Amino acid sequence: xxxxxxxxxxxxxxxxxxxxxxxxxxARIDVAxxxxxxxxxxxxxxxxxxxxxxxxxxxxxxxxxxxxxSTSIEASREHSKLRRFAAQNKIRNFFDVGEGIxxxxxxxxGFALPGELVVGADSxxxxxxxxxxxxxxxxxxxxxxxxxxxxxxxxVPESMLVKVEGRLGxxxxxxxxxxxxxxxxxxxxxxxxxxxxxxxxxxxxxxxxRMTMCNMGVEMGAKTAIVPADEVTEAYLRGRARxxxxxxxxxxxxxxxxxxEYDLSRLEPQVALPHNVDRxxxxxxxxxxxxxxxxLGSCTNGRLEDLIEAAKILKGRRIAPGVRMLVVPASREIxxxxxxxxxxxxxxxAGAVVGSPSCAACMGGHIGILGPxxxxxxxxxxxxxxxxxxxxxxxxxGSPATVAASALKGEITDPRDV
Amino acid sequence: MARAWVFGDNISxxxxxxxxxxxxxxxxxxAKHVMEAVDPExxxxxxxxxxxxxxxNFGCGSSREHAPMALKGAGxxxxxATSFARIFFRNAINQGLPxxxxxxxxxxxxxxDGIRVDVSRGEVINTSTGKVYRAEPLPDFLMEILRAGGxxxxxxxxxxxxxRKGQSVI
Numbered sequence: 001x002x003x004x005x006x007x008x009x010x011x012x013x014x015x016x017x018x019x020x021x022x023x024x025x026x027a028r029i030d031v032a033x034x035x036x037x038x039x040x041x042x043x044x045x046x047x048x049x050x051x052x053x054x055x056x057x058x059x060x061x062x063x064x065x066x067x068x069x070s071t072s073i074e075a076s077r078e079h080s081k082l083r084r085f086a087a088q089n090k091i092r093n094f095f096d097v098g099e100g101i102x103x104x105x106x107x108x109x110g111f112a113l114p115g116e117l118v119v120g121a122d123s124x125x126x127x128x129x130x131x132x133x134x135x136x137x138x139x140x141x142x143x144x145x146x147x148x149x150x151x152x153x154x155x156v157p158e159s160m161l162v163k164v165e166g167r168l169g170x171x172x173x174x175x176x177x178x179x180x181x182x183x184x185x186x187x188x189x190x191x192x193x194x195x196x197x198x199x200x201x202x203x204x205x206x207x208x209x210r211m212t213m214c215n216m217g218v219e220m221g222a223k224t225a226i227v228p229a230d231e232v233t234e235a236y237l238r239g240r241a242r243x244x245x246x247x248x249x250x251x252x253x254x255x256x257x258x259x260x261e262y263d264l265s266r267l268e269p270q271v272a273l274p275h276n277v278d279r280x281x282x283x284x285x286x287x288x289x290x291x292x293x294x295x296l297g298s299c300t301n302g303r304l305e306d307l308i309e310a311a312k313i314l315k316g317r318r319i320a321p322g323v324r325m326l327v328v329p330a331s332r333e334i335x336x337x338x339x340x341x342x343x344x345x346x347x348x349x350a351g352a353v354v355g356s357p358s359c360a361a362c363m364g365g366h367i368g369i370l371g372p373x374x375x376x377x378x379x380x381x382x383x384x385x386x387x388x389x390x391x392x393x394x395x396x397x398g399s400p401a402t403v404a405a406s407a408l409k410g411e412i413t414d415p416r417d418v
Numbered sequence: 419m420a421r422a423w424v425f426g427d428n429i430s431x432x433x434x435x436x437x438x439x440x441x442x443x444x445x446x447x448x449a450k451h452v453m454e455a456v457d458p459e460x461x462x463x464x465x466x467x468x469x470x471x472x473x474x475n476f477g478c479g480s481s482r483e484h485a486p487m488a489l490k491g492a493g494x495x496x497x498x499a500t501s502f503a504r505i506f507f508r509n510a511i512n513q514g515l516p517x518x519x520x521x522x523x524x525x526x527x528x529x530x531d532g533i534r535v536d537v538s539r540g541e542v543i544n545t546s547t548g549k550v551y552r553a554e555p556l557p558d559f560l561m562e563i564l565r566a567g568g569x570x571x572x573x574x575x576x577x578x579x580x581x582r583k584g585q586s587v588i
Contacts, residue, residue, distance in 0.1 A: 037440050037482060037484075038481060038482065038483065040443060041443050041483055041484075041487075044443075045570055048570050048574075049570055049573050049574055049577070050577075066437075066440075067440075067441065071441070072441050074441035074442040075441040077442075078441070078442070121481060122480075122481055123479065123480050123481040123505055125481075137481040137505050138481065138505065138508070139481055139483040139505060139508060139509035139512060140483040140509075141483060141509070141512040141513065141568070141569045141570060142508060142509075142512060142569070144569075144570075145569065145573070187428055187475055187478060188428075188474055188475035188478065188501060188503070191475070191501065191503065191504060192504055221475065221478065221503060221504065223504055276428060363437035363440075363480075364432075364436060364437040364438055365436075365437040365438040365439075365440060365441070369438065382430075382432070382479060382480075384430040384432040384433065384479060385430075385432070385433060385455050385456070386432055386433065386436045386454075386455035387430075387432045387436075387437065389438070391436075391454070391455035
């Protein structure tokens with residue numbers, strides 16, 4: 001029987017010939033990740049059930065990224081707890097403050113591999129689907145069960161196919177593509193499903209853009225979002241992959257509950273309006289909304305190509321008076337590359353603030369917290385009420401190019417107009 | 419009398435407990451700020467045993483288990499919603515917080531109505547109007563976890579049983 005890539009991965013991981021949507025399977029986990037927000041609860045849960053060792057320290061990854069560097073005594077206490085846990089369990093894959101955002105660090109260090117099953121105690125774990133793996137976010141207590149046994153139960157999701165054709169126009173990015181899809185499909189339009197991206201348009205999108213798109217799968221409720229591995233994937237993984245892997249792909253004739261098609265060449269820059277990810281409009285329809293802050297960063301759009309795209313727009317110019325622009329590279333590797341290429345210099349010259357690798361303003365608990373009545377244009381993934389600070393603040397989500405163009409003009413601006 | 423608190427669609431885990439409060443995870447501390455962004459008075463007015471009745475996609479967004487912890491810490495006895503986001507649903511069960519999908523309950527309640535939830539029968543009763551609304555029953559293995567009070571107490575119970583049988587569950 002023909003299976004989709006998601007079904008094939010779950011079948012392999014649960015030791016079965018085939019699985020079907022709706023079935024509950026117990027699957028072996030290839031990689032399990034916690035961060036400084038979710039990890040401490042996992043560690044305490046393990047203590048409570050009396051588990052003293054994780055099932056396989058080489059498969060566990062810990063990243064301190066959300067409140068990094070620490071913002072309070074309480075957060076420092078949580079960090080210390082995870083450092084102790086890593087030392088006691090001999091977990092070498094421990095990435096301390098400044099290494100970057102978990103969803104950037106894991107792929108860079110070769111933990112997101114085609115055909116594998118990855119769980120992370122963070123909803124944006126679906127980002128790794130860009131590498132052809134089944135990756136999904138889980139809670140801290142479920143993660144304790146994984147750390148103890150190396151296994152977890154899953155409901156096999158229905159698969160949904162999104163065919164992407166065409167080529168992106170000037171200053172139109174993969175972020176605009178995924179925002180358009182979130183707007184069309186809705187914040188719960190893919191709940192429990194696996195989204196599979198395919199088509200010639202997809203093969204022309206680089207690994208960073210694929211990560212941006214898979215990252216926002218969860219904003220449609222999806223369990224995972226997958227781009228089957230190809231030459232682009234292989235090229236990125238060369239020299240990075242932690243171990244040998246076996247890529248899989250969907251069979252001809254595999255069944256999907258829904259199919260959609262997008263033509264990238266007809267796409268224009270998009271934004272999501274406050275306070276829902278699926279209130280999506282073309283940028284030109286909301287152009288002119290004044291902004292107080294512009295945030296460029298996060299696991300959605302804090303990669304080198306994102307910084308370069310924005311720096312091109314800002315080069316030799318100053319951001320508008322009264323606007324604060326925060327630029328936060330997603331990892332140390334990206335920070336260093338951007339430093340070497342002179343990209344960070346362009347931001348500083350333009351009047352932006354450059355921060356150290358972390359989740360930064362995205363979660364509203366670190367830097368760049370918004371006050372009442374303030375408006376932010378952000379390259380991140382969520383604009384929920386109160387997400388980035390005051391419940392009376394407003395967040396618009398857009399591409400790195402839209403963020404840069406808006407910072408330049410002091411109002412939401414179509415990047416093709418600057 | 420347990421009371422219903424009615425909320426709309428897409429209540430995110432940021433609404434339930436905002437990111438800036440995630441520096442620790444004590445349920446009583448989290449409870450002080452529960453639902454703050456949606457209703458600043460909720461935390462001070464909610465009483466033990468009260469139930470949240472909400473629309474579609476309750477608990478969307480972040481995987482933070484602090485969200486069901488904060489609700490439980492505030493004394494919320496159950497959440498009834500038209501639909502739930504996937505990770506929240508699982509986290510709530512793991513924390514021992516009953517979550518029930520009911521396509522019809524949302525329209526039948528106003529905040530302040532009396533409410534009774536029968537998880538095992540899959541019924542939500544408005545004790546102010548006397549109307550009964552159907553909810554989808556939970557699979558047996560999730561009911562077992564809820565009966566034990568969450569995944570951790572469940573695993574502890576299982577471990578006790580299995581150890582006696584000479585094998586290990588976890």
